Amino acid sequence: MLQKLKNGIVDSQIFKSIFRHGYPDNDLDRAYAIFSNVFLHIHPVKVRRSALRMRYTFCLGGITLLLFIILSVTGIWLMFYYTPYTGLAYRNIKDLQFVIFGGNLMRDLHRFAAHGMVLFVWLHMTRVFLTGAYKAPREFNWIVGVVLLVNTLVLSWTGYLLPWDQLAYWAVTVGAKMASYTPFLGQNGPWGPQLGFLPTNDIMFMLLGGTVVGQNALIRFYVLHCVVLPLVVTVFLAVHFWRIRKDGFSGPL
Amino acid sequence: MDEKVTREIFPRDSRKSYGLVELMKKSAPIVRKEPEDTVNVWPNLLMIEMICAILVTVGLMVLIQFEHAPLRSLADPSTTPNPMRAPWYFLGLQELLVYFDPWYAGVVLPGMIIFGLMLFPYLDVNPKGVGYYTYSERKFAVFNYSFGFAIWWITIIIGTYLRGLDWQWYWPWSNHLEHMNPALVTLIPLHLIFVNWFHVSEGVGKIFTDIIFIGYFALGTLIPMVVWKPMYKAMGLWRYLTFMFFFLSMMGVGLKIILRLLFNIKYVLVTPWINI
Numbered sequence: 001m002l003q004k005l006k007n008g009i010v011d012s013q014i015f016k017s018i019f020r021h022g023y024p025d026n027d028l029d030r031a032y033a034i035f036s037n038v039f040l041h042i043h044p045v046k047v048r049r050s051a052l053r054m055r056y057t058f059c060l061g062g063i064t065l066l067l068f069i070i071l072s073v074t075g076i077w078l079m080f081y082y083t084p085y086t087g088l089a090y091r092n093i094k095d096l097q098f099v100i101f102g103g104n105l106m107r108d109l110h111r112f113a114a115h116g117m118v119l120f121v122w123l124h125m126t127r128v129f130l131t132g133a134y135k136a137p138r139e140f141n142w143i144v145g146v147v148l149l150v151n152t153l154v155l156s157w158t159g160y161l162l163p164w165d166q167l168a169y170w171a172v173t174v175g176a177k178m179a180s181y182t183p184f185l186g187q188n189g190p191w192g193p194q195l196g197f198l199p200t201n202d203i204m205f206m207l208l209g210g211t212v213v214g215q216n217a218l219i220r221f222y223v224l225h226c227v228v229l230p231l232v233v234t235v236f237l238a239v240h241f242w243r244i245r246k247d248g249f250s251g252p253l
Numbered sequence: 254m255d256e257k258v259t260r261e262i263f264p265r266d267s268r269k270s271y272g273l274v275e276l277m278k279k280s281a282p283i284v285r286k287e288p289e290d291t292v293n294v295w296p297n298l299l300m301i302e303m304i305c306a307i308l309v310t311v312g313l314m315v316l317i318q319f320e321h322a323p324l325r326s327l328a329d330p331s332t333t334p335n336p337m338r339a340p341w342y343f344l345g346l347q348e349l350l351v352y353f354d355p356w357y358a359g360v361v362l363p364g365m366i367i368f369g370l371m372l373f374p375y376l377d378v379n380p381k382g383v384g385y386y387t388y389s390e391r392k393f394a395v396f397n398y399s400f401g402f403a404i405w406w407i408t409i410i411i412g413t414y415l416r417g418l419d420w421q422w423y424w425p426w427s428n429h430l431e432h433m434n435p436a437l438v439t440l441i442p443l444h445l446i447f448v449n450w451f452h453v454s455e456g457v458g459k460i461f462t463d464i465i466f467i468g469y470f471a472l473g474t475l476i477p478m479v480v481w482k483p484m485y486k487a488m489g490l491w492r493y494l495t496f497m498f499f500f501l502s503m504m505g506v507g508l509k510i511i512l513r514l515l516f517n518i519k520y521v522l523v524t525p526w527i528n529i
């Protein structure tokens with residue numbers, strides 16, 4: 001009975017139009033299942049048995065990716081309720097907390113997945129380091145990784161401003177102040193004033209769109225956090241995964 | 254695994270530019286490796302990934318039953334929280350502001366960390382230890398990574414648990430509501446210590462500290478060149494110099510933290526433009 005039902009589904013025109021292969025219970029269809037699927041084809045069709053050993057990667061890169069996906073989904077959900085306007089942002093978050101169904105759930109998931117991503121990206125990097133996986137021919141992928149690491153941190157930091165509460169406001173104020181100390185480019189940095197940089201034209205001004213954290217800063221951080229940086233991460237992730245395949249996985253021999 | 258093949262082997266579809274070329278039995282075309290014992294990704298690897306994903310999701314779900322995303326009062330530019338803590342992953346940098354001026358702790362040092370990390374694969378010439386965990390075959394590399402991130406995590410812990418009002422040092426048992434008297438600690442630049450010890454003028458004291466600073470980098474670079482000749486030989490001049498610059502800067506951060514915490518030294522190097 002079940003067998004018949006399964007065959008009915010697998011042989012149907014709909015199933016075939018979507019998957020273009022039979023049920024993956026044999027080598028050929030299992031191969032097709034991987035390489036004819038846009039999401040799965042980042043995998044090889046076959047891996048060495050030893051590469052399955054959990055105690056090598058501890059799935060750390062994969063977990064980082066999963067957290068990034070969770071962040072994207074919950075983040076888009078939150079965007080429906082959030083207005084990047086200083087007069088509304090805080091109230092939007094309060095609404096998420098007390099009014100909107102599932103608001104707390106989504107916000108908590110987003111916040112802790114973000115902490116988790118920072119932690120796991122570091123753990124993943126440590127794994128890569130300790131297994132020497134950054135050595136030739138994978139040097140470049142390590143660089144791509146560092147770019148991802150920095151992007152992850154900046155994503156977290158830009159997101160920090162959005163709730164527009166005291167925590168957000170001051171963390172970003174203090175952080176942005178650092179930019180004003182940039183040598184050559186900041187009003188307070190060595191050789192900054194000598195080169196003509198003032199509070200109204202230095203690198204901190206550029207970051208905040210003003211001399212203090214205000215509406216312009218909020219909209220800048222919002223666009224960076226919700227559009228620019230996730231796109232940058234996605235592009236670099238594509239390169240990252242592509243390179244793992246091209247350079248070969250370092251896995252146990 | 255059954256050897257059943259469902260279709261005649263790979264009729265190439267003339268309308269497609271691609272096709273499955275070949276399916277190998279118990280071996281795989283993996284670059285630069287001998288064919289060996291392999292398994293299908295579906296279902297073996299995918300199952301592991303699936304289980305992993307479920308565990309993480311469940312873990313996250315459990316966590317948020319106990320902890321919630323914080324939301325303080327509305328942003329208020331006129332009242333600064335005290336102490337003002339950065340998010341935990343930046344607390345290390347915030348803590349470094351105690352030991353260095355902002356242009357160094359907040360800009361140059363983070364830049365050097367990022368750049369140094371990127372350069373690491375090009376500076377590490379030891380070909381051993383790829384693809385397995387080992388300490389004994391690459392002690393020095395592991396030491397460098399661990400030392401750097403030890404500073405990173407230790408300063409995070411200090412920033413989280415041992416800093417209180419006005420970013421002063423508070424033990425867990427100190428009264429966290431009472432301001433400390435900052436006048437109890439006087440910070441002085443190193444050259445003034447020489448002025449006191451040797452009764453020289455400030456200018457001469459500064460020459461001492463200049464010599465110490467430059468000497469640290471010069472000797473720090475030259476001595477290992479002689480003592481660990483094989484390392485220098487393996488790296489070559491430029492790689493070695495680049496590495497040493499990052500290495501000595503990193504050790505310098507550790508030294509400066511000790512000088513500041515134990516001896517209240519504010520600056521080692523004082524120049525008209527920058528102080529370190």
Ligand code: HEM
Pocket residue numbers: 057059060061062064065068121124125127128133134138141142143144145146148149152237240244248249250251
């Ligand atoms: C958004 C962040 C990142 C994601 C989602 C990610 C994801 C992954 C995944 C899924 C793998 C496959 C193996 C594994 O799971 O360990 C991998 C491998 C690798 N990652 Fe990442 N990664 C990220 C950041 C980094 C960082 C920060 C570094 C290093 C600085 C890095 C360097 C590498 C290298 C060199 C490999 C190849 C490892 C090997 O062949 O053994 N990645 N990454």
